[in-house]
Amino acid sequence: xxxxxxxxxxxxxxxxxxxxxxxxQKEVGGPLCLGIFVAIVIAL
Amino acid sequence: xxxxxxxxxxxxxxDAQKRSHAAVEACARHWxxxxxxxxxxxxxxxxRVRDAAGVLQIARDFMAKEDEIALLMEDMIALSAxxxxxxxxxxxxSSEIHTGLxxxxxxxxSIALGVSGVDMLAGKKAGPRGATSIGFSGITTLFRYLKAxxxxxxxxxxxxxxxxxxxxxxxxxxxxxxxxxxDGEEILIDGRxxxxxxxxxxxxxxxxxxxxxxxxxxxxxxxxxxxxxxxGASSTDEVSSRVQMMVSMLRTMEREDALPLIEESLxxxxxxxxxxxxxxFLAMDADAALPSLRRLAARDPHPEVRAAAQRTLEMFxxxxxxxxxxxxDVKCRA
Numbered sequence: 001x002x003x004x005x006x007x008x009x010x011x012x013x014x015x016x017x018x019x020x021x022x023x024x025q026k027e028v029g030g031p032l033c034l035g036i037f038v039a040i041v042i043a044l
Numbered sequence: 045x046x047x048x049x050x051x052x053x054x055x056x057x058x059d060a061q062k063r064s065h066a067a068v069e070a071c072a073r074h075w076x077x078x079x080x081x082x083x084x085x086x087x088x089x090x091x092r093v094r095d096a097a098g099v100l101q102i103a104r105d106f107m108a109k110e111d112e113i114a115l116l117m118e119d120m121i122a123l124s125a126x127x128x129x130x131x132x133x134x135x136x137x138s139s140e141i142h143t144g145l146x147x148x149x150x151x152x153x154s155i156a157l158g159v160s161g162v163d164m165l166a167g168k169k170a171g172p173r174g175a176t177s178i179g180f181s182g183i184t185t186l187f188r189y190l191k192a193x194x195x196x197x198x199x200x201x202x203x204x205x206x207x208x209x210x211x212x213x214x215x216x217x218x219x220x221x222x223x224x225x226x227d228g229e230e231i232l233i234d235g236r237x238x239x240x241x242x243x244x245x246x247x248x249x250x251x252x253x254x255x256x257x258x259x260x261x262x263x264x265x266x267x268x269x270x271x272x273x274x275x276g277a278s279s280t281d282e283v284s285s286r287v288q289m290m291v292s293m294l295r296t297m298e299r300e301d302a303l304p305l306i307e308e309s310l311x312x313x314x315x316x317x318x319x320x321x322x323x324x325f326l327a328m329d330a331d332a333a334l335p336s337l338r339r340l341a342a343r344d345p346h347p348e349v350r351a352a353a354q355r356t357l358e359m360f361x362x363x364x365x366x367x368x369x370x371x372x373d374v375k376c377r378a
């Protein structure tokens with residue numbers, strides 16, 4: 001029988017990197033279609 | 045949105061729908077044959093070295109064709125006036141503070157023409173506001189402001205995002221300068237360490253935006269606008285994100301016949317993808333994954349991947365860990 005490890009028990013990296021486009025940049029509205037996004041924020 | 049009687053009439057009239065669609069297709073064909081579009085395709089295909097500098101120059105050449113782009117816009121405005129159901133044959137892009145059209149897109153370069161409406165900016169600024177952030181896209185982006193809207197912009201820098209990025213060492217971003225921008229001004233942002241914020245605008249901002257992907261950082265970073273500290277990262281590589289999702293799906297589906305492909309995908313240039321795949325690999329067949337796990341523990345170029353792999357060996361392959369890293373060796377713990 002194959003040895004399987006519970007994936008939740010496998011260590012994760014300290015540097016967590018979300019999927020492409022997963023960060024919803026606040027104020028901008030998040031990454032747009034086809035990877036285009038405007039890296040601007042309207043500051044207070 | 046076109047609602048009411050006009051929409052009902054159009055939906056009920058198949059010929060009217062066909063005419064609208066035909067106009068869109070004719071517009072796409074016409075502009076697809078224009079030198080403005082054929083030239084950029086030719087330049088990109090003939091590029092000997094696909095680096096950021098070469099692609100950037102092609103983007104500049106395209107943006108310089110203002111007269112041709114103005115004709116394109118006039119044509120689409122005329123077609124829209126003639127038929128309210130005409131849709132420009134370019135992908136629309138929009139957010140709360142801007143709207144635009146994707147004029148060109150391929151794997152190396154995307155060029156959009158957009159407008160940030162002053163009312164959109166004011167609405168956003170006046171509305172309910174939570175935490176704000178400053179994004180570093182990881183990608184070289186060229187902005188050319190045809191109309192700068194008398195905007196005041198602040199420029200920011202952060203420690204460069206490299207292939208071996210470590211969140212704990214991301215530091216803080218810092219304000220470099222704050223100034224007004226002028227009509228016709230070009231702003232080049234190396235998203236690996238630069239960003240900017242539009243703080244105020246007096247009128248609409250009309251601009252080209254070109255995203256140049258060769259040489260991009262593996263991830264985009266986000267910093268809190270109050271503390272200026274790093275708060276999160278996301279991949280800049282759509283392909284590797286799709287691979288991650290597919291590998292997770294294959295594991296969920298228990299597709300063990302895909303193990304050779306999964307093992308192959310461990311060659312990803314991105315550290316976060318390599319470790320994501322390794323975790324899935326271990327969950328599918330730990331024995332089959334062991335040689336690759338050993339390799340990551342010993343030789344992966346990213347210190348966190350090496351440390352996580354070494355810790356995994358200790359946790360689940362005690363004998364292996366002892367053989368690979370005999371007592372007394374200094375181990376970097378994740």
